[in-house]
Amino acid sequence: MGSVAYSHQALAIANLTMADSLTASRWADLDRLLLRPGNLVGPGFEPGPELLDSLQNDLRVLVIGAGGLGCELLKDLALSGFGHIDVIDMDTIDVSNLNRQFLFRMQDVGKPKAEVAAQRVMQRVKGVTVVPHFCRIEEKDVSFYQDFQIIVLGLDSLEARSYINSVVCGFLEYEEDGSPNLATLKPLVDGGTEGFKGHARVIFPGITPCFHCSLWLFPPQVTFPLCTLAETPRSPAHCIEYAHLIQWGQERQGESFDADNPEHMKWIYDQAVKRGEQYNISGITYSLTQGVVKNIVPAIASTNAIVAATCALETLKIATMCSTGMDVYMQYTGTEGIYMRTVPHDKDPNCIMCSPGVPVEVDNTITLQKFLDQLLKDSRFKLKLSKPSVSYHDHNLYMQAPPVLEEMTRPNLQQSLLDLMDGNTVGVLNINDRRLTGVLRVRVTFKEGLDSIDMDTVGGG
Amino acid sequence: MAQRNHKYDRQLRIWGEHGQTALERARVCVLNCGPSGSEALKNLVLGGIGSFTVVDASKVTESDLGNNFLVEWENLGQSKAKSVCALLQELNESVGAKFVEESPEALLESNPAFFAQFTLVIATQMTEAALLKLEEICRQQKVMLVIARSYGLAGLVRLSIGEHDVIESKPDSKVEDLRLHKPWPELQSYVNEFDIDTPDNNLHKHIPFAVLLIKISEEWKKAHDGKLPPNVRLFKEAISARRRVEEEEDNYTEALKNAYIVLFPPQINSQLHAVLDDKAADVDASSSDFWVMVAALKLFMANEGQGDPPLDGAIPDMHSFTDYYIKLQMIYQARAEADLIAMEGHVARILKRIGRESSPIPRSTLKLFCKNARNLKVLRCKRLGEEFSPRSGPELQRLLAVEESSHPALYVLLRAVDHFSATYNRFPGVFDREMEEDVSRLKALAVGLLNDMGGGGASLPEDIISEVCRFGAGEMHCVASIVGGIASQECIKLLTGQFTPIQGVFIYNAMSATSLVLNL
Structure with a gap:
């Protein structure tokens, strides 16, 4: 297995040769849907051999995450006819992955997930090319994501989902009439699981709710007040978090805590047990310590299989229109009977990610400088803007960099924004900022007599 | 052991050590190892069941390479059961793996005793006639049966078990039992x-x-x-x-x-009422531990509990000084312990009465029972024969009348395709040239089936009938992965005795990614 790196290319070439010798009957089950007209199909569905051909040769799909969902997704997509799949994951294989991440074996522990997963899928499913990327999603240039027709997410973190969402919303462009430019639309399919529960959803940015429109679906993480940890601990978790968040910094100054270092974890556990004894709190175990410190989410093979296959099937529907699509968001509950239902959540019309423009009202007389000040104060853009650059249609109104452009556009700062926008009392400005992944679209409406001092209360909603 | 616990860490956090031990004792048999059977088994092997046996007579063909991840190129022309068995074994060395190269239907005829060795049988892609025979055998031999079917963009999962008792149903929403309205x-x-x-x-x-x-x-x-x-x-x-x-x-x-x-303190829920009122709670020498404990629970509630089951003893975190909280926690734990002792007394007296003193119930079992007494569940599945009989007609008719629900129609059609296969010796829509005729043939069979069940008069949406013909009995990998995944999840619930299994016929519509459990 030391040959992981070189063998991808070799396998890919071997696979192509093999694929030529395949007869059509290999995809017989899939072909029923791809070759036959149907009544319950997606818009513009045109059955024919071209569909399988484009799945195998033209489309490129990116799977983000090669963990519990990712392994299943790669298998499901490869066996749904997709011929070119990329997978990106920054993790290496751990023993605790083996109860569900079926592409990995005990001897793979420590190796990059993306590389092992890609190789195993290519070995098993002849004809498919899986290209692994062993890195963080932020390490890739945004243009990397542009190369894929559909992006499928098998992630367990809110931050990573938000990031990819902002990337694809950044690709989205709107027409003059406010309708999304379909050529710029990049669909996302997202899955998530926790124990016996999960979700799958399809995001067409600009058409269906994006990830940011329904952030509320993700409950806030449980955190404990520091004073409880320090003064009035009552539960095993309080003792563990005290050792983790407070004692470590005090007693092991200068050492950064690494949750994957067994010595570090054992130290936390020992301290937590001591604190438990001191406060008469029982029930602190090593397993619980790991669970609390690493915020471990329980995970099983069956839920991952169900959610991932739901995502892969929707990906196939998007690619071919061979059947009707899911209604926005599928909720899966397996604890009491089994329950799969779809919820048609609504799009946030003022979403800062996917809307044609976040509404901002400004005074008729505002200058570009004052407008930028107002944006920086707006609570909706908090932590999202630091040094915004502004353009209107294809015209740069103010650029923070490079210095030449900054100097060229600087005089605009003292100009009236209304004049800069050719006297249009409503219009969309594109804001760029190094803190933004994509572009922020702001729909400016000019009003008479709005005092810019009060502007920071306008945001609110 | 350390390696085992590390490997299973993410699931031990759900079903605990005792749940894992139950899985490790399970002997599972899968009938037919197409993608649905293979995927169901894959999830169970990863989770660490004791052993499995794959039964399938077919050879690996090219279409298997397009929908099943548990066969590989080199297996073409070889036994599918053997190939799938070998690749499953790779996933978890601690699971025992066997295969039988025979068709499930033939095995039902030639060797019904074969099934007695298993804890649970998963029957995949089998038609009505064979399932009726299999169910009879499984009931006789007290083997749990899980039925799974993937058909184009539709699926069905159904359980058949005489009785399944759940102590740890682990409901999603738990009302805290703190007795604040009547402090002791x-x-x-x-x-x-x-x-x-x-x-x-x-x-x-x-x-x-x-x-x-x-x-x-x-x-x-x-x-x-x-x-x-x-x-x-x-x-x-x-x-x-x-x-x-x-x-x-x-x-x-x-x-x-x-x-x-x-x-609004927690009430006795309807499922617990049903358990308490169950005839099996009138125990005798042949009663199981579960029903002995239920009988004791009835006595407890009528006496010490004053209408309530034993206290579970757990309290949520409360903002307070450590010592206030710990003292309160101890008061609740002491009360739970006292309730447990009272229950032990009832259990001992009952065992004496029914002449079972020699086989007492372990304290740990009774403790688990007391902790979960509010959420006990007993599941008894209807026989397939009853589901297929006119007694289900009115309910089916009612379900079909509900607009915008495709699931009851899919249920009827999934059964009609079996009738089709029995009549024409093939499934509808397998030949392009017969598509149109097959649509009317399938419709006629479905209508006939409804009439026989006393559900006549209900109409089936035309577009769903023709879609089912379009499927041509295809077994798509993703659908199989979902149906197999759900079957494996139900197996885990049955084998661990935790969570609540499906109570009815589960119908999955992959077109809309929705499901419905039909109470037939």
């Missing part, structure tokens, strides 16, 4: 030690919310002829009135959030 003497004297009007502000904000709720409701009762507040709003107002620093006393925030528990 130890809890009352603990509460009496507090002065909720203490001038010490720091103390004031560290009184556990349980104490606040008991004290404030008592005061209300004193002022209102011994009656509790008529609604939660008034009670909350009374609580808020005692708060000193607006929004800053976490114990008061918790008291407001939990105020409803005093007025």
